[in-house]
Amino acid sequence: MNLLDASATALLAGFRDGRCSPADYVAELIPHIHAWEPHINALYAYDEATLTTAAAEATQRWHNGTPMGALDGIPVTIKELIATRGVPIPQGTAVTELTPAREDAPPSARLREDHALIFAKTTCPDFGMMSSGVSTFHGLTRNPWKLDTNPGGSSSGAGAAAAAGLGPLHVGTDIGGSVRLPAAWCGLVGFKPTLGRIPIDPYYTGRCAGPMTRTVEDAALLMATLSRTDRRDATRLPPDSIDWMNCSLDLSRLRLGVMLDAGCGMDVDPEILATVETVAAQFERAGATLVPVAPVMTRAMLDGLDNFWRARQWKTLATLSEADRDRVFPMITQWAASGAELSAVDVVHGFEQTFAMRRTTEAAFDDVDAILSPTTPLYSFPAEYGHPSNDPERPFEHLGFTLPWNMGEQPALSINAGFSREGLPIGVQLIAPRFEDQRVLKLAHAFETWRGPIRCWPRPPAR
Structure with missing residues (x-):
């Protein structure tokens, strides 16, 4: 077994039958991290000593036939914004006071x-x-597929780490596409579940945690752990006995909507459109009925939510001294400053666009069981850009395909469906009605089976 490219499910099988151990895997993982990190800068609060000790302890438990828990001995990373006990949460910015978190957030727990x-x-x-x-706190995180390109965000480190093989399991957060976008640009499976399926704290409109992995099966494996209930999230769903590892699905009666137009924002690259159409044809050959679907987003929706988010961000920045505001990434300050000039009516109108999106996304499933679309309108942008457009006045022009499903609360997943002429990943998105999380995973697993495994993962640059 090639341990560094092995999935978590394959590693667990190896632990179970004695072909490998957590200590074996970690012994290969550590030098791999050392080889990659100077180039991609994906990790924060990396704790090599604890990893080594914990792997040895897990190895002994497996040797004794007494593993503790479904993921015993599997290395995992968690996005900086998700609290882990004893580690500060800088929120990516140099102005945050570095106070250690008092307890684990629900996903960490x-x-x-x-x-x-x-x-x-x-x-x-x-x-x-x-x-x-x-x-401004972490520095620049780069995409392992091509180091002068961006991994996307805001789960940027998780995307880069997963693509580079810095462990098999990674957890990000997503409020407008922050799991699915880096998943698309880094060639991964990125799953945003129904709001409340994975309890999170702090919770907020549209905010989800979600798996970022190399395979659908590993995403399902993480869901079995992360979806257990936690009362700290008042938006959590009731406990459910979903068999997350059941990936079989009859496609013969599936009505699959195909959405090629986001309704606003950037034009979609022709290579991405062609890739979506190829994937749609594969589902059609498997028995699905394809149905064209109109956009769920409008310019008014996107601009309205932009206004609300500007005001919300300025609320945070206004508490800082002028000197500290100057330390924040300039594009954010420039974008948010106009939030101070918005009227209360403007801000409320902007927030109300979340409900407008909820109506249109719910109605999108009146005649279909699931929807296929691009994840992003472009497949790469420069590493140094703050946004794909790099325009502080129009920072969300790439969110037309991802943002509405956060506000509508539907489960949505990005999966790598091929590569551009430059050899960079192209993601497509699968979406299902609220609460039908497993349907999304099953559709993704079906496509992944037709596509086959990715065998060209990037390798560390030669020294």
């Missing part, structure tokens, strides 16, 4: 309960507000 080895946090941009790997 569930992973510890299953004895996953949390060995690092992953980077994010300032305040998690950009689809980019730029950060």
